[in-house]
Amino acid sequence: MNSSAFSELGRRTIDPPISWLMKTALERPELISLAAGFTDDLSLPVRETRTLLNQILSSAKTAQKTLQYGATAGDAVLRRLTVERLIEQDVGALERGLYSADNLLITHGSQQLLYLITECLCDPGDIVLVEDPTYFVYLSIIQSRGLRGRGLTLARDGIDLEHLESVLESLKREGELKRVKMLYLVTYFQNPSGVTTSLAKKAAALKLLRRYEKDAGHPIYLVEDAAYRDLRFAGGDVPSALAVSGHQDRVIYAGTYSKPFATGIRVGYGWMPSPVYEVAVRVKGNHDFGTSNLLQQVLVQALSSGLYHKHLAILQRRYQKKARVMTQALRENFPGAVEWQEPGGGLYVWARLPQKHKSGRKSGLFRDALKMDVLYVPGELCYADDPTRLPPNREMRLSFGNASEANIREGIARLGKVLRALGI
Amino acid sequence: MNSSAFSELGRRTIDPPISWLMKTALERPELISLAAGFTDDLSLPVRETRTLLNQILSSAKTAQKTLQYGATAGDAVLRRLTVERLIEQDVGALERGLYSADNLLITHGSQQLLYLITECLCDPGDIVLVEDPTYFVYLSIIQSRGLRGRGLTLARDGIDLEHLESVLESLKREGELKRVKMLYLVTYFQNPSGVTTSLAKKAAALKLLRRYEKDAGHPIYLVEDAAYRDLRFAGGDVPSALAVSGHQDRVIYAGTYSKPFATGIRVGYGWMPSPVYEVAVRVKGNHDFGTSNLLQQVLVQALSSGLYHKHLAILQRRYQKKARVMTQALRENFPGAVEWQEPGGGLYVWARLPQKHKSGRKSGLFRDALKMDVLYVPGELCYADDPTRLPPNREMRLSFGNASEANIREGIARLGKVLRALGI
Numbered sequence: 001m002n003s004s005a006f007s008e009l010g011r012r013t014i015d016p017p018i019s020w021l022m023k024t025a026l027e028r029p030e031l032i033s034l035a036a037g038f039t040d041d042l043s044l045p046v047r048e049t050r051t052l053l054n055q056i057l058s059s060a061k062t063a064q065k066t067l068q069y070g071a072t073a074g075d076a077v078l079r080r081l082t083v084e085r086l087i088e089q090d091v092g093a094l095e096r097g098l099y100s101a102d103n104l105l106i107t108h109g110s111q112q113l114l115y116l117i118t119e120c121l122c123d124p125g126d127i128v129l130v131e132d133p134t135y136f137v138y139l140s141i142i143q144s145r146g147l148r149g150r151g152l153t154l155a156r157d158g159i160d161l162e163h164l165e166s167v168l169e170s171l172k173r174e175g176e177l178k179r180v181k182m183l184y185l186v187t188y189f190q191n192p193s194g195v196t197t198s199l200a201k202k203a204a205a206l207k208l209l210r211r212y213e214k215d216a217g218h219p220i221y222l223v224e225d226a227a228y229r230d231l232r233f234a235g236g237d238v239p240s241a242l243a244v245s246g247h248q249d250r251v252i253y254a255g256t257y258s259k260p261f262a263t264g265i266r267v268g269y270g271w272m273p274s275p276v277y278e279v280a281v282r283v284k285g286n287h288d289f290g291t292s293n294l295l296q297q298v299l300v301q302a303l304s305s306g307l308y309h310k311h312l313a314i315l316q317r318r319y320q321k322k323a324r325v326m327t328q329a330l331r332e333n334f335p336g337a338v339e340w341q342e343p344g345g346g347l348y349v350w351a352r353l354p355q356k357h358k359s360g361r362k363s364g365l366f367r368d369a370l371k372m373d374v375l376y377v378p379g380e381l382c383y384a385d386d387p388t389r390l391p392p393n394r395e396m397r398l399s400f401g402n403a404s405e406a407n408i409r410e411g412i413a414r415l416g417k418v419l420r421a422l423g424i
Numbered sequence: 425m426n427s428s429a430f431s432e433l434g435r436r437t438i439d440p441p442i443s444w445l446m447k448t449a450l451e452r453p454e455l456i457s458l459a460a461g462f463t464d465d466l467s468l469p470v471r472e473t474r475t476l477l478n479q480i481l482s483s484a485k486t487a488q489k490t491l492q493y494g495a496t497a498g499d500a501v502l503r504r505l506t507v508e509r510l511i512e513q514d515v516g517a518l519e520r521g522l523y524s525a526d527n528l529l530i531t532h533g534s535q536q537l538l539y540l541i542t543e544c545l546c547d548p549g550d551i552v553l554v555e556d557p558t559y560f561v562y563l564s565i566i567q568s569r570g571l572r573g574r575g576l577t578l579a580r581d582g583i584d585l586e587h588l589e590s591v592l593e594s595l596k597r598e599g600e601l602k603r604v605k606m607l608y609l610v611t612y613f614q615n616p617s618g619v620t621t622s623l624a625k626k627a628a629a630l631k632l633l634r635r636y637e638k639d640a641g642h643p644i645y646l647v648e649d650a651a652y653r654d655l656r657f658a659g660g661d662v663p664s665a666l667a668v669s670g671h672q673d674r675v676i677y678a679g680t681y682s683k684p685f686a687t688g689i690r691v692g693y694g695w696m697p698s699p700v701y702e703v704a705v706r707v708k709g710n711h712d713f714g715t716s717n718l719l720q721q722v723l724v725q726a727l728s729s730g731l732y733h734k735h736l737a738i739l740q741r742r743y744q745k746k747a748r749v750m751t752q753a754l755r756e757n758f759p760g761a762v763e764w765q766e767p768g769g770g771l772y773v774w775a776r777l778p779q780k781h782k783s784g785r786k787s788g789l790f791r792d793a794l795k796m797d798v799l800y801v802p803g804e805l806c807y808a809d810d811p812t813r814l815p816p817n818r819e820m821r822l823s824f825g826n827a828s829e830a831n832i833r834e835g836i837a838r839l840g841k842v843l844r845a846l847g848i
Contacts, residue, residue, distance in 0.1 A: 004642055004699070005545055005605050005606075005640075005642035005643045005644065005645065006544060006545060006703060007543065007544060007545055007546050007547045007550070007605075008547055009543055009544070009547075009707070010543070010544035010545060010703045010707070013544075013703060013706045013707055013710070014706070015702075015706050015709075016706060016709040016710060016713075022493070022495055022496065022713065022714075023495060023496075026494075026495055036493075037493075038492060038493050039492070039493075041488045041492060042488075044487075044488050044491040044492060045491065046481055046487040046488065046491060047481075049481060049491060049718075050477065050478060050481040050482070053474070053477045053478075053481070054474060054477075054478070057470055057471075057473060057474040057477070058474070063468075063470040064465045064466075064468050064470065065688075066688050067468040067469065067470060067473060067686035067687070067688035067689065068462060068463070068465060068468060068686075068687050068688050069446070069460075069461075069462050069463075069687040069688065070450075070688070071446055071447060071450055072446065072447075108532050108712050108715075108716070109712050109713075109716075111710075111711070111712045111713060112711060112712045115710060115711050115712070119431065119433060119434070120430060120431060120433070120434035120437075121429055121430060121431055121434060122431050123431045123432055123433075126431070137709075137710070137713065140709065140710050141710045144706070144707065144710050181429050181431075182429075216429075218428055218429035219429045220429065221429065262491035262492075262718075263491070263492050263493040263717075264489075264490050264491035264492050264493065264494070264716060264717035264718045264721075265491065265716060265718050266712065266715075266716040275428070278439075279430060279434045279437060282437045282438070282439050282440060282568070283433070283434070283437055283568065285439075285440040285561075285564065286437070286440060286535075286539060286561070286564050286565045286568050287535070287536060287539050287711075288532050288533050288535045288536045288539070288690065289440075289446065289533075289535060289561065290446075291532075291690075292532065292533075292688060292689060292690040292716060292719055293687075293688035294473075294686075294688045294689050294718070294719065294722075295716055295718065295719065297688075298718075
């Protein structure tokens with residue numbers, strides 16, 4: 001007897017690094033974790049959430065509704081408020097009529113949206129174009145579902161368009177364009193690199209993708225993961241790809257309220273062109289027939305009372321402060337040969353060691369850091385398994401999200417010692 | 425250009441009836457819905473949930489944790505409390521050591537657990553054995569994922585074992601046993617039929633499945649969906665299939681806190697043998713890397729404070745009353761030729777018209793009922809698309825869960841009129 005009854009997906013799926021990282025961080029409270037994408041504990045909206053929940057559960061109008069099932073697509077008011085926010089953020093760059101709440105799906109975190117979309121669009125063997133580096137949990141979806149990730153070089157303002165074109169050209173030559181279903185971009189304060197994609201690049205990428213659709217035989221979607229958009233603490237906002245005139249029928253926009261409000265309240269969302277939306281909401285029906293109403297009502301109240309925006313301002317100041325603590329510590333403790341950028345938002349600093357030095361799970365650096373009770377995300381985890389190029393193994397994702405200011409200072413100081421001990 | 429970039433799953437997935445039924449019910453407030461599996465509004469634990477949330481969010485120990493990410497598998501305390509409840513419920517029939525919290529996964533409702541399990545075990549073309557009739561949202565998963573459902577005759581105490589054996593025999597003859605991955609049973613106050621499966625039948629089914637594993641070449645799992653177990657208002661509890669000695673390595677037990685506590689708080693769970701658990705938790709990592717902590721902490725508090733049990737007692741009395749209102753109305757209004765059983769739990773009465781009469785979506789009965797603003801679930805939706813038998817089309821699932829007592833009386837009275845007008 002074969003030992004396994006598993007499906008191909010079941011047999012294929014490896015333990016995602018996210019589970020391992022989260023487990024390590026949760027199980028070793030003495031560890032200074034600069035790894036997991038947890039948010040700042042002290043600025044979690046405890047009092048605000050209590051107030052909101054008391055309001056919701058004290059009002060006859062909302063209490064029962066909140067504790068009852070809702071519609072699969074999500075609460076109608078939350079969908080409307082979410083689309084109104086998108087319009088507000090993308091202001092000036094678009095026609096209001098194009099952003100219909102009818103195309104907005106509420107999900108159990110934006111991770112679920114990414115999963116649903118990929119499930120709806122991609123068969124095993126299909127190709128997803130991703131940034132080099134990219135969000136590593138999305139890479140786990142690619143791995144699990146038997147997809148092929150193709151990495152695109154990342155510049156300071158988003159993917160290298162020439163590289164995108166050359167990848168599309170070579171896929172065309174290889175007869176593989178028909179397997180290309182989407183380009184996945186993390187467009188704001190990218191996880192892990194911190195890069196924000198310019199509107200011009202979004203527009204150019206959409207144009208370029210459309211040029212190849214004839215050979216692909218189907219639409220190629222731009223999936224814009226805007227998870228960190230609200231966590232901006234420097235510079236102005238950039239309109240989303242939805243604001244690119246004439247291409248909205250190719251944009252899937254994934255957003256979340258979890259990180260900018262409370263990660264324990266998992267509410268994400270996605271705006272999709274109608275054909276994609278119709279399929280995604282069906283599959284969501286099979287996944288869970290709707291995200292918990294309690295979670296959704298908290299966001300309805302937070303958004304409509306203005307409390308969400310107030311909290312966001314607090315959060316942005318807080319992360320700005322923590323980012324400064326980290327960059328100050330980096331300046332003081334890291335060897336000059338290690339490169340990194342000042343972040344303008346998000347939760348991460350991306351640091352690059354000099355050539356020939358390694359940062360991976362099996363590296364001396366990673367092991368020595370763990371010995372000193374410091375955890376970071378090895379950069380190698382953030383690269384797609386793309387056989388056409390050799391991914392670098394000399395980067396670190398350093399998160400200032402969850403660690404306290406003291407621990408950020410101490411963690412960076414310890415990492416600095418390890419780096420110097422390794423002769424960097 | 426082909427018009428679609430969808431995956432096979434995306435192209436295959438039809439609009440699940442659950443979405444349509446929920447949408448119809450939510451959009452037509454004047455409608456008396458005896459259809460959707462919504463629970464009773466009046467007994468939703470509004471005050472209790474407010475108290476619990478205030479406790480959770482007032483305590484420094486729990487507040488931040490509640491609003492932060494947790495582990496993919498779920499909160500450790502909730503997993504322990506859940507396993508302790510299982511042990512309590514299955515008492516006497518099992519060895520405590522076998523029910524490890526390490527094998528328990530917390531999900532966003534038990535629907536997500538069913539989805540994950542099916543994804544982990546079944547490839548397109550694989551066969552799932554189901555009851556005739558069965559939970560129609562599970563049938564949507566089967567449809568969407570390209571699986572084949574084979575229906576098993578349902579007796580008063582669970583599936584007909586002779587039929588199970590003859591189906592397995594014929595699958596063996598056809599060389600199809602290797603495609604059989606699981607037997608899916610809704611074992612307590614079954615949705616839709618109200619049937620509870622006896623422990624003897626669970627044991628016999630497990631034994632029978634194991635006999636065919638050699639030819640299948642892999643384990644064949646019994647997936648026990650115990651969604652309505654806690655909603656018992658008559659008779660004693662029945663131990664779960666986990667209590668069958670020597671077969672726990674083939675049982676996947678799916679439970680939920682949503683229906684017995686609050687459907688707006690989506691928390692389900694599954695107990696699985698270790699090999700299945702390991703894969704399921706990985707895939708859960710890709711779906712959403714963990715169920716909302718806020719939802720989980722409400723259940724932790726509800727269970728550990730005893731409030732969950734207190735609420736359950738209230739709920740059971742309430743549903744017992746509503747079931748009586750419905751059966752009383754059925755006795756008074758339905759023609760004697762329509763068969764139905766007194767329910768001992770759950771949310772449904774299953775009514776069967778005499779031969780030659782139809783209840784389906786296209787039937788005069790369904791249309792006339794809708795004209796009179798009454799909605800029920802047509803029985804035909806609850807049968808797998810199994811070409812080896814012709815499913816009946818003369819049954820109705822009547823829910824006393826969400827409708828008020830007055831609406832139950834009025835809805836059944838109107839249905840009675842429609843039935844008589846059709847000459848039944």
